Amino acid sequence: xxxxxxxxxxxxxxxxxxxxxxxxxxxxxxxxxxxxxxxxxxxxxxxxxxxxxxxxxxxxxxxxxxxxxxxxxxxxxxxxxxxxxxxxxxxxxxxxxxxxxxxxxxxxxxxxxxxxxxxxxxxxxxxxxxxxxxxxxxxxxxxxxxxxxxxxxxxxxxxxxxxxxxxxxxxxxxxxxxxxxxxxxxxxxxxxxxxxxxxxxxxxxxxxxxxxxxxxxxxxxxxxxxxxxxxxxxxxxxxxxxxxxxxxxxxxxxxxxxxxxxxxxxxxxxxxxxxxxxxxxxxxxxxxxxxxxxxxxxxxxxxxxxxxxxxxxxxxxxx
Numbered sequence: 001x002x003x004x005x006x007x008x009x010x011x012x013x014x015x016x017x018x019x020x021x022x023x024x025x026x027x028x029x030x031x032x033x034x035x036x037x038x039x040x041x042x043x044x045x046x047x048x049x050x051x052x053x054x055x056x057x058x059x060x061x062x063x064x065x066x067x068x069x070x071x072x073x074x075x076x077x078x079x080x081x082x083x084x085x086x087x088x089x090x091x092x093x094x095x096x097x098x099x100x101x102x103x104x105x106x107x108x109x110x111x112x113x114x115x116x117x118x119x120x121x122x123x124x125x126x127x128x129x130x131x132x133x134x135x136x137x138x139x140x141x142x143x144x145x146x147x148x149x150x151x152x153x154x155x156x157x158x159x160x161x162x163x164x165x166x167x168x169x170x171x172x173x174x175x176x177x178x179x180x181x182x183x184x185x186x187x188x189x190x191x192x193x194x195x196x197x198x199x200x201x202x203x204x205x206x207x208x209x210x211x212x213x214x215x216x217x218x219x220x221x222x223x224x225x226x227x228x229x230x231x232x233x234x235x236x237x238x239x240x241x242x243x244x245x246x247x248x249x250x251x252x253x254x255x256x257x258x259x260x261x262x263x264x265x266x267x268x269x270x271x272x273x274x275x276x277x278x279x280x281x282x283x284x285x286x287x288x289x290x291x292x293x294x295x296x297x298x299x300x301x302x303x304x305x306x307x308x309x310x311x312x313x314x315x316x317x318x319x
Contacts, residue, residue, distance in 0.1 A: 019052055019053055019054070019055065020055070021055050021056070021057055022054065022055065022056045022057070022080035022081055022234070023059060023064070023079055023080050024039050024043075024056050024057065024058050024080065024081035024082065024083065024232075025058075025059050025060075025063070025064040025079060025081070025082040025083065026039065026058060026059070026060040026082075026083045027061070027062040027066065027067055028061075029060065029061050029062075032264075033060070034138070034261050034264035034265045034268055035138050035230055035232075035261060036058055036060045037260070037261075037264055038257040038258070038261035038264065039056060039058050039081070039232065039257060040056070040058050041256070041257050042056060042232075042253045042254055042256070042257035043055055043056030043057070043253075045252075045253040045256050045257070046250060046253040049249045049252065049253060050246060053246070054242075054246055054249065056080075056081065064079060064082075067082070067084040067085065071084060071132070071233070074131070074132055074233055074234070074235040075130060075131040075132060075235065076131075076235075076237070077131075077236075077237030077238055078235075079235060080234060080235055080238045081135075081232065081233060081234045081238075082232075082233055083138070083230055083231070083232045083233075084230065084231055084233070085140060085228065085230055085231075086099055086100055086137075086140070086228045086231050087100050087165055087167045087169075087228050089127060089231065090167065090168075090169065092127065093126040093127040093129075093130060094126075094305075094308065095123060095126035095308070095311060096123065096126045096127065096231075097169065097302060097308065098123070098303075098311045098315065099123065099227075099228055100167065100170075100228045101169060101226075101298065101299065101302065101303070102169070102170075102173045102176075102225045102226050102292075102298060103225060103288070103291070103295055104227075104312060104315055104316075105227045105315070108139070108142060108227065110318065111227050111229070112139075112262070113318055114315050115137040115229065117318060118314075119314045119315055119318065122311070123137075123311075124137070124231075127233065131235065131236045131237065132233040132234075132236060133233060133234050133235075134231055134232070134233055135232045135233065135234055135250065136231070136232040136254040136257060136258050136261075137229040137230070137231060137232075137258070138229060138230040138231070138232065138258065138261045138262075139261060139262055139265040139266075140204065140227075140228060140229055140230045141204025141205060141206060141227070141265070141269060142204060142222075142224035142226070142227050143202050143203055143204055143223075143224070143225060143226040143227070143228070144202060144205075144221060144222045144223045144224050144286075145157065145162065145201075145202045145220075145223050145225075146201055146202070146203070146208055146213060146219060146221065146281075147160060147162075147199055147200035147201075147217050148199060148200070148216075148217050148218070148219070149219060150221060150284045151200070151223070151284065151286070152221065152285075152286055152287070153286075153287070153290065154177055154178060154290050154291065154294060156221075157177045157179050158177075158178035158179070159178065159179070160179045160180065160199045160200045161179070161182050161198045161200070162174050162179045162180065162181055162198065162199065162200045162201060162202060163182050163183070163184050163189050163192060163198045163201040163202070164181045164183055164201075165183065165186075166183040169298065169302055170202075171183065172297070172298045172301060173226070173295060173298050174202075176294045176295050176296075179200070182197075186207070186211065189201050189211065189213060190211060190212060190213060190215075190216060193213060193216035193217050194216045202225070205220070205272040206268050206269060206272040208276060209272040209273075209275050209276040209279070209281075210272065214276050214279045214280065214281045215279070218280055218281050218282055219281070219284050220282070220283050220284060221284040221286050222283065222284065222285055223286050223288060223291055224288065225288075225291060232254065232257075299312070
């Protein structure tokens with residue numbers, strides 16, 4: 001009898017008796033969108049490595065709510081996992097502000113090197129006090145300005161009404177280059193450009209092309225001023241219920257999903273660039289250094305603690 005009880009306890013700890021399906025949220029509509037596909041891949045890897053004890057089901061198209069709503073659900077343990085854009089985190093997890101800063105990364109390759117190293121590991125833990133365990137950073141592209149005229153210099157940006165997401169850092173970044181930030185939902189950008197409510201916007205190539213903004217703003221100026229990532233979280237309440245072996249399996253599956261997501265993202269960007277050009281968009285190369293130097297007031301305002309300053313330096317020192 002004692003041996004039977006011990007065996008059952010061991011099986012429970014290994015997750016072999018009961019299969020657990022982890023629900024994961026994403027707001028992107030396309031089933032093949034890189035983050036949606038990457039989390040599905042994570043689920044497949046996890047199912048194999050756990051012998052079927054753990055699996056993941058992705059609910060995209062905003063089926064489980066907005067990014068803010070799914071974060072709140074995950075904090076409470078009502079939802080297992082969610083993928084959100086990093087800009088949504090800065091107000092509740094101070095360290096999460098750092099990857100949103102303008103020009104904090106020198107290139108996509110530099111950003112990936114940072115996230116694959118000790119700084120990335122530290123940043124994934126930034127929201128644990130809020131009940132969210134970071135599993136992976138996913139690419140969300142380099143954001144650039146696009147407008148009805150070419151923007152090649154700071155002088156060209158001066159006075160432009162530029163749509164930005166509602167984040168204090170990006171509002172301040174536009175002010176630093178002499179533009180007028182106009183926060184609005186992305187669904188209103190097309191009409192805003194068409195009617196003249198805004199002169200420009202800023203986003204990555206798949207959004208520029210995918211939301212048909214190419215029809216209203218033909219000039220895509222490669223400022224690449226921000227490379228804020230997407231972040232995949234698991235609820236800490238759910239995480240703490242997993243056995244250590246299961247946590248390790250989930251970490252490994254998440255790591256492999258990063259590889260897949262980067263491949264899918266790079267392919268999506270290349271395809272969007274081709275489509276944008278075919279639709280008449282013009283890609284404008286920009287001397288980025290004056291734009292980078294103009295961001296000094298943003299760093300003075302927001303990188304205002306020794307801890308944040310340490311993290312910025314660690315990123316800058318990453319080769």
